[in-house]
Amino acid sequence: MKTFYITTAIDYVNGSPHLGHAYEKVLTDVIARFRRMMGDDVYFLTGTDEHGQKIQQSAQAQGIEPQAYVDSIAPEFRTMCEKLEISNDDFIRTTEPRHKKVVCELLQQLFDKGEIYKAEYQGYYSTRQEQFLQDKDRNEDGTWPEIYGEVSEITESNYFFKLGAYQEWLVDHIKTNTDFIFPRYRAKQVLEFLSEPLNDLCISRPKERLAWGIPLPFDPEFVTYVWFDALTNYYSAVADKKDLWPASFHVIGKDILVPPHAVYWPIMLQACGLPIPQSILAHGWWSINGAKMSKSTGNFVEPAEFVDQFGVDALRYFLIREMSVGQDSDFSMDQFLVRYNSELANNLGNLVNRTLNMTNRFADATVPEPAEGGEPEATLRAAWQKTHEEVVPLFEQFQFNVGLERAMSFITATNAYIEQRAPWKLGKSQDPADQALLRTALAHMAEALRLGSTLLQAVTPGSVAKIQGVLGYEAGSDWQAELVWDHRLTGNAVAKNCILFPRPEKKS
């Protein structure tokens, strides 16, 4: 079986992780966990991008070596992954020897084949910003904006990669393989970009201008510039492993779809004679309270702080529940609290707690054996059947937000079932028929809770494990078998109580 190999983009370590980084990790993790649950052999890679000018500058500003600088920041990203309970199998850093080795091999191969050539580049260069400028950077009157300082026209030698030769092939591939880019409408953007002739890609920087990078294997006076370094991580991490390449999914932000992931990367691979990834998933961006996320305006959500305050599953749940994959979405405390309180605490959390309480009070803390039951039981089971059939395909199509909504509806249906049976009333009756019905009701609520929560497993794995724990249950490894209604909890001893999602303290 082909391994399901999934990656996140690697994060540029020029700052601390924020909500956007967290989202991409969580989304990818949910897909990875779900595929594992569906029986796939999954390999999940994430990592950090550690070369380049900004890092060189940041290191210089702190008066330390770039390596020391990235060594200080990279762990933050690793820690965030742990904190978010990301189930990655590997974490690659572009400063690792295993990565540099593969980058050099690919570059050398392309150079030998004549796909890379040296040429002179002439342009306007800002010494202050240490970058080339373009005409669009000019003021309307043709002068250069203040921030660039002195701008001069210079000529520089660099190495270029022949992109253009593969343009037609790529257009054809995208048109033929409609699953190559998800969501599908984003493929239009790529094709639009490809409707103009491609310029060859500048893949180097002279060492005197940028020292912090991987030296070109065929010319040590130059270092590799961004894309051949960064994109290659997806391959370098698994180059020595069997049956992993090509990737099944690259999960990335919509901003780096065009051109790097949808154009440069497939062409690089094709030129190297390597298979190209099956699919690229471009997700949307989070705004905060309706405004673009930025450090300067202070609307900056620290994932770690959030996890400390509300728990990892609350954050994971919100990110996945709120965003339609591919679309943008807004993060606000109000909206978070709505989801947290009404869905996690009141609907699901309270169901857990009331189930435990009633089982303790009316059945000696043991899940009873159900009798046949009547119409309410049949309705509940039918609701489960429908939910089960709907949710799995929704998840397969990355419609996690809709899937979670359906799962929550089933939890609501379970709460409604309980109201209908009112076990607290049955508990007061000595009538054997009522006692039988009571046992049936308790068994049904426990089973429904087990099943409904199992649907959330990819999103809130810790909480689901806790629910199973308080139901005295240990799930098997076959997730799909866990979704079968069969009263396997009968006879289990349940916990006394369990507050899964405590109501947050009211803040004025």
Place this chain on the structure above:
RNA sequence: GGGCCUUUAGCUCAAUGGUUAGAGCAGGGGACUCAUAAUCCCUUGGUUCCGGGUUCGAAUCCCGGAGGGCCUACCA
């Protein structure tokens, strides 16, 4: 300039061209007491951005207009 997307209830979003445009949350009313002041039931709320057109029939398709967003070679 060119291209793409979007506009539906107070908010977030659903509705293969086919009954009376639906959910959740918020708002209003009621029930219940096992439970995290929770749960359940009922309910208010729509000129589907505007104007034309095609059609037996349009939120949906076409044309025009307005608002919002995005891409057009450095940021998840």
